[in-house]
Amino acid sequence: MRAVPGQETSPDSSMYEPPTPTSSDIYPPTYHYSPDLTSFTPTGYNYTPQTTTSTIPFEITPDYVVDSTTFGDVRQTSLDPLPDSGAMSPVVSSGKGGEVFSPADPEQLAEIIARWVADAHLRTCLYSTEHILDVMRKQSPDITNINYYKNMAHEELWYDCAQKLTSVIQQIIEFAKAVPGFRKFSQDDQIVLLKAGSFELAVLRMTRYYDVNQNCVVYGDTLLPMEAFLTTETVEMKLVNNVFEFAKTIAELKLTDTELGLYSALVLLQADRPGLRGTDEISKLNEAVGRSLCLELEKTHRYPVKGDITVYAFLLAKMPALRELSMLHQEALSKFKRNAPHLQFSDLHKEIFNVDS
Known part of the structure; x- marks a missing residue:
């Protein structure tokens, strides 16, 4: 069975602090990255070049589902094999005697996409939602832990955060590979999308760990406020x-x-990333995922964020901010590496962020 949506919710009033987006704000502008497309071969993740098709590049088999056995271990580092999204086309198997059909109903297709993407997301999260909520319930910010990180050496703090970020990115790569249609794209396009979007998706995954009541984030097995990570830079x-x-x-x-x-x-499937070639196929899949997200939000978030701005439009309007965060991270990382060229991060971290010492 698919993941069950939560109760209908109305956003907290404190979220209205950012400027209210208008209809002209919901289409993110183009930002320029400079990814090195020739060097990205992260250890343990092999990419096989795929040929693109003129049809919508995904297929879905609805008998592959998320159930209560998905989270046998709280820390989900050992995953069962995910379905190969590289063999996907618009054909759907009914699971009965090999009968197949093409879903003519857009809502039916959106429902199936939602189930597949939810499965890919849940199976590639380092910690289950239940574990995160348990940490939030049982813990409060501890001054000893806060001081430990505040007093940590600058290089040590960077290294610790980079290690945790790399672990998240490893799961993001697995998530991308399981998104219907992603592995239909050329190897180069997969690389561009991952290098441009990895930090943005890592920030999105951080939202699962954010405790809005205590303004803290679950970091390992403790809760830490923002000041624990602040430096003098x-x-x-x-x-x-x-x-x-x-x-x-x-x-x-x-x-x-x-x-x-x-x-x-x-966020991953943005066809305006510099260096992409198969933009038509990426745009088609992006539109299909967008329709699926819109329909899901209509079930649980019927009320607008503010005025006539729907939650879907609000999320679209936040995408430029994600790109700005990615560029800001790249700037901070580049400056840090210039000052500490001797500190070496993991090969995957270096491949994704492409910062020379």
Whole structure:
């Protein structure tokens, strides 16, 4: 069975602090990245070039579902094989005697996409929602832990955060590979999308760990406020502050896991990333995921965020802020590496962010 959407919710009033988006704001502008497309071969994740098709590049088999056995272990580092999204076309198997059909009903197709993306999202989260909520219920910010991180050496703090970020990115790569149609794209396009979107998706995943009641984030097995991560570097301070503000804004929407997974896929599948070639196929899949997200939100978030702005439009309007966070992270990382060229991060971290010492 598919992930069950949460109760109908109305966003907390504190989220209205950002400027109210208008209809002209919901289409994000083009931002320029400079990914090195020749070097990305992260250890353990092999990409096979795929040929593109002129049809919508995904297929879905509805008998592959999420159930209560998906989260046998709280820390989901050992995953069952995910379905290969590289063999996907618009054909759907009924699961009865090999009979197949093409879903003519857009809502039916959106429902199936939601189930697949939710499955990919849930199976590639490092910690289950139940575990995160349990930490939030049982713990409060501890001054000893806060001081430990505040007094941590600058390089040590960067290294610790980079290790945790790399673990999340490993799961994001698995998530992308399981999104219907993603592996239909060329190898180069997969690389561009992952390198451009990995930090943005990591920030979205952080929203699962954000406790809006205590303004803290679950970090490992403890709760930490923003000040635990602040340094004396201006760019780093801005990055930490903006990431926490963004996480709070999205967390206050109380998206279901299905909706957060679909929003993550929508952010990943941006056809305006510089260097992409198969933009038509990426745009088609992006539109299909967008329709699915819109229908899911209509079930649980019927009330507008403010005025006539729907939650879906609000989420679209936040996408430029995600890109700004990604560029700010790149700026902070580049400056840090110039000052600490001897500190080496993991190969995957170096491949994704492409920062030379």
